[in-house]
Amino acid sequence: MARPRWLVATGLLAPTGAWLGLFLVAPLALVVQFSFATRDTGVARAVLPWTLRAYATALDPAFLPIFGRTLAYAGVTTALCLLLGFPLAWFIARHAGRHRTALLVAVLVPFWSSYLARIYAWKALLDGEGLVNRLLGAVGLGRDGGFLLTHGAVVVGLTYGFLPFMVLPLYVACARFDHRLVEASYDLGHARASTFFRVVLPGVFPGVLAGSLLVFVPSAGDFVTPKLLGGVEQSTFGSVIDDQFRGGNNWPLGSAMAVLLLVLVVVVLVARGRRGEDVL
Amino acid sequence: MNRRPWALGAVAALVFLFLYAPIGWLALVSFNDSRSLSRLTGLSVRWYAALFRDARVLDALGLSLRLAATSAVVATAVGTLAAFGLRRAFPGRGVWTVLLSLPLVVPEVVLGVALLGFCVKLAGIPLGFGALLAAHVAFSLSFVVVVVRSRVAGVDHRLEEAAADLGASPLVAFRTVTLPLVAPAVAAGAAFAFLLSFDDVVTSSYLTGVGSTTLPVFVYAQAGRRGVSPEIVALSTVMVAVSAALLIAGVLVVAWRARRASPASTFVGGGRDQ
Numbered sequence: 001m002a003r004p005r006w007l008v009a010t011g012l013l014a015p016t017g018a019w020l021g022l023f024l025v026a027p028l029a030l031v032v033q034f035s036f037a038t039r040d041t042g043v044a045r046a047v048l049p050w051t052l053r054a055y056a057t058a059l060d061p062a063f064l065p066i067f068g069r070t071l072a073y074a075g076v077t078t079a080l081c082l083l084l085g086f087p088l089a090w091f092i093a094r095h096a097g098r099h100r101t102a103l104l105v106a107v108l109v110p111f112w113s114s115y116l117a118r119i120y121a122w123k124a125l126l127d128g129e130g131l132v133n134r135l136l137g138a139v140g141l142g143r144d145g146g147f148l149l150t151h152g153a154v155v156v157g158l159t160y161g162f163l164p165f166m167v168l169p170l171y172v173a174c175a176r177f178d179h180r181l182v183e184a185s186y187d188l189g190h191a192r193a194s195t196f197f198r199v200v201l202p203g204v205f206p207g208v209l210a211g212s213l214l215v216f217v218p219s220a221g222d223f224v225t226p227k228l229l230g231g232v233e234q235s236t237f238g239s240v241i242d243d244q245f246r247g248g249n250n251w252p253l254g255s256a257m258a259v260l261l262l263v264l265v266v267v268v269l270v271a272r273g274r275r276g277e278d279v280l
Numbered sequence: 281m282n283r284r285p286w287a288l289g290a291v292a293a294l295v296f297l298f299l300y301a302p303i304g305w306l307a308l309v310s311f312n313d314s315r316s317l318s319r320l321t322g323l324s325v326r327w328y329a330a331l332f333r334d335a336r337v338l339d340a341l342g343l344s345l346r347l348a349a350t351s352a353v354v355a356t357a358v359g360t361l362a363a364f365g366l367r368r369a370f371p372g373r374g375v376w377t378v379l380l381s382l383p384l385v386v387p388e389v390v391l392g393v394a395l396l397g398f399c400v401k402l403a404g405i406p407l408g409f410g411a412l413l414a415a416h417v418a419f420s421l422s423f424v425v426v427v428v429r430s431r432v433a434g435v436d437h438r439l440e441e442a443a444a445d446l447g448a449s450p451l452v453a454f455r456t457v458t459l460p461l462v463a464p465a466v467a468a469g470a471a472f473a474f475l476l477s478f479d480d481v482v483t484s485s486y487l488t489g490v491g492s493t494t495l496p497v498f499v500y501a502q503a504g505r506r507g508v509s510p511e512i513v514a515l516s517t518v519m520v521a522v523s524a525a526l527l528i529a530g531v532l533v534v535a536w537r538a539r540r541a542s543p544a545s546t547f548v549g550g551g552r553d554q
Contacts, residue, residue, distance in 0.1 A: 005370050012365030013376055015358040016421060020379055023414040027394035028386070030402055084295050091292035095285050105531050110299045112472075113523040114479050116499055117516030120508045121302035124309060124317035131305065131318060160302065163295075221387025224482060228503070238389045245393045245486065255397070258390045265385055 028262075034255035054256035063240065070237040073151075074220040077158040081166040081215045082208065084159070089170035089207075094179065104171065111164035119228050122157050123148065126229065149231040157225040165214035173207020217265055237261055303520055310517040315510055327514035336498065337515065344478055344495040347409065351416035352474040358417070359424030359473075360466055363432050366425070383422045388482040391419065396486040408489030415487055416477040423476060424469035431465030464533050471530030475523055495519065 036050045057063075092103045110118065125132050128146030136142050147153050181203060185195040201208070223238030237257060244254025309317050313324030331337050362380070366373060383391070395415050399405040405414070435458060443453035481496040488497050496519070503512055 005368060006372065009365040009368070009370045009373070012361045016362040016365075016425070017376075017379070019358060019414075019417060019421065020382070023395065023398070023418040024382060024386075024391070025379075026402075027398035028390070030397050031390070031394045034397060084298065087288055087291040088295045091285070091288050095288065101531075101535065105528065106296065107299065108531075109524050109527055110303055112475055112479070112527045113303065114496065114516055114519035116481055116496055116503075117306060117520050118302060120503065120513060120516055121306040123508050124513070125302055125305060127318060129316070129318040134318070160298070163299065217385060217387065221389050222482075223389055224500070238387065241389050241393060245396060251397065254393060258393055261387055261390055265387065269385060 031255045031258050034251050035259045037252045037255075039250055039252055054252040055260075057253050058256040058260060066235060066240055067237060069234070070220055073154055073158060073226070073236060074216050076155050077162065077219045078166075078212050078216045080155065080159045081163050082212065085163055085166035085170050085211065086208075089167050090174050092167075093171050093174035093177075104168075107164050107167050115161065115224070118161060119157055119225055122153070122160065123228060126153050126156070148229060149234065151230070151234060153229040154226050154234050157229045158219045158222060161222070161225060162215045162219055165218070166211035169210035169214065170204065170207045173204040173210075177203045213268060216268060220264065221261060306513055307517045307520070310510070310514040312510065317508065317510070317513060327510045328518075330511050331514055331518070334511070337495075340493050340495040340498040343409070343492055347412055347416065347494060348474045348477040351413055351420060351477040352470045354413070355417045355420040355424050355473040356466060356470040359421045359469060360428050360462075362421070362425050363428035366429055367432050380422045380425055383419045388419075391415070392483040392486040395483065399487065406489060407487055408492040411487040411489075412484055412492075412494065415483050416480065419480075419483065420473035420476045423472050427469040427472060428462065428465045431462050435461050467533045468530045471526050471533070475526055475530075478526075479519070479523060 035054050036052070038049070038051055038053060088107070092100055092107075096103050124130055126147040127133070128144070128148075130146055133142050133146045177200070181199050182195055185199045190198065220236075221238050223236060223242045226234045226236045226239055227242075238261070241254050241257045241261065244250045244257065308320065310327060311323050311325065312320050313322040313326065362376075366376060392415075395411065395418075396407075399407060399411045399414075405411050439457050439461075440453050443457045444450070448456065479496060480494075481500050484494050485497050485500060488494060493501070495515070499512055499515055499519075502509070
């Protein structure tokens with residue numbers, strides 16, 4: 001048993017390293033290479049005249065509204081998930097007693113069930129003939145043609161899709177939060193609101209941060225929800241990347257945009273720093 | 281808790297309603313006897329019957345099941361080894377952790393187009409089963425590692441030392457002491473890997489070949505072409521039911537022996553017990 005520990009560990013990790021190196025790191029590196037290619041030479045191993053043309057196109061003002069819209073969708077989705085997820089997480093962590101596990105599983109079931117099915121459910125509900133429009137129509141809030149192809153539809157779909165990502169880390173943070181702090185705060189004369197903002201929120205902040213990250217990143221990259229619930233006016237960065245690799249066939253442009261999306265993710269991760277890491 | 285939090289409970293109930301009403305409506309409408317997805321006119325299983333006569337659906341389902349099973353086996357084997365590799369600190373562990381967190385943070389569309397470029401323009405891997413397997417194992421691995429690792433961390437060293445003191449070789453000690461303790465998490469990891477693969481649409485949509493399409497990609501393509509039809513709704517309901525059954529089975533397996541572990545740590549990952 002004289003084998004050094006790192007050698008054993010590396011041996012156990014070697015298959016993982018090989019698989020991820022080959023099918024994750026290498027493909028990502030290739031995307032970076034493509035992003036500096038010109039449209040005709042989006043070919044691996046070709047001797048490339050490096051060019052920044054794809055980036056110039058990607059950062060063209062014409063794409064700016066799409067970039068902005070993507071960030072707005074992701075931001076609003078994150079805020080909505082926080083608004084819906086916090087009461088739920090707090091309730092499960094503090095008031096559910098022995099039903100905690102069952103309720104957590106209940107949050108997870110929709111999340112693990114077919115992603116497409118969930119979007120189609122909303123497609124049927126938000127349609128002009130759909131249940132939502134008929135219910136809202138009954139109280140005079142209906143909308144001609146329903147709510148598909150609106151920003152609202154996309155945000156609802158994204159919120160629905162990623163809400164469990166918010167609830168889980170928030171739950172962990174709420175369960176760890178020492179409730180005696182709240183009582184101490186009341187005893188010291190703080191009102192409910194100031195207790196919430198000055199005691200509870202800082203206490204569960206790692207969970208808020210981790211949850212926001214887990215919601216923001218996939219909603220910024222998603223293109224299926226905007227495509228199925230929205231229209232051309234709702235296209236996002238993800239859907240533009242998708243277009244370049246399918247119909248548009250401009251791989252260098254698509255790659256440059258993919259790299260920009262990755263950079264955005266990295267910036268968000270680095271901005272988070274090391275806080276909230278123990279919850280994630 | 282001395283105050284009963286009615287208001288909070290009501291909000292929580294509304295959030296659950298938000299989570300379940302759409303799926304519930306989908307399931308209800310799949311038994312509708314007209315084509316309408318908005319008005320119920322009567323009960324019927326005709327859309328389900330139509331599914332089982334559709335050869336394309338059955339082919340796609342077959343491929344999805346084979347792919348999910350293969351991917352789950354490979355990801356669980358490779359991921360479990362890695363979870364044991366990360367058990368104790370060693371120089372370079374941080375690098376491995378970063379590598380393993382990559383699949384969790386790279387947007388799926390980026391992973392999909394990257395693998396498309398890699399398979400088509402560099403590695404010459406034909407699109408279809410092989411390319412899909414490469415992708416699915418790559419994004420499931422991290423989940424397996426997260427689930428198994430949290431259980432491995434909870435294994436008491438002294439049990440293994442006791443086995444060694446009683447004369448068990450390292451291999452026997454591993455097989456008779458360590459593995460049974462970790463087995464529920466390995467099973468849960470496999471279930472999650474299966475689900476991730478079975479449900480994936482974004483990454484897979486770039487990697488399916490001619491005549492080899494997975495069920496979700498087939499559904500996505502159909503809906504893109506002709507809108508959401510009752511057949512697609514019935515198919516989606518089946519997929520929801522399969523996933524839900526597997527998830528609940530996975531959770532029960534974990535809860536079976538790992539009662540003491542906090543339930544969230546299994547899913548959120550890396551979470552230490554409180």
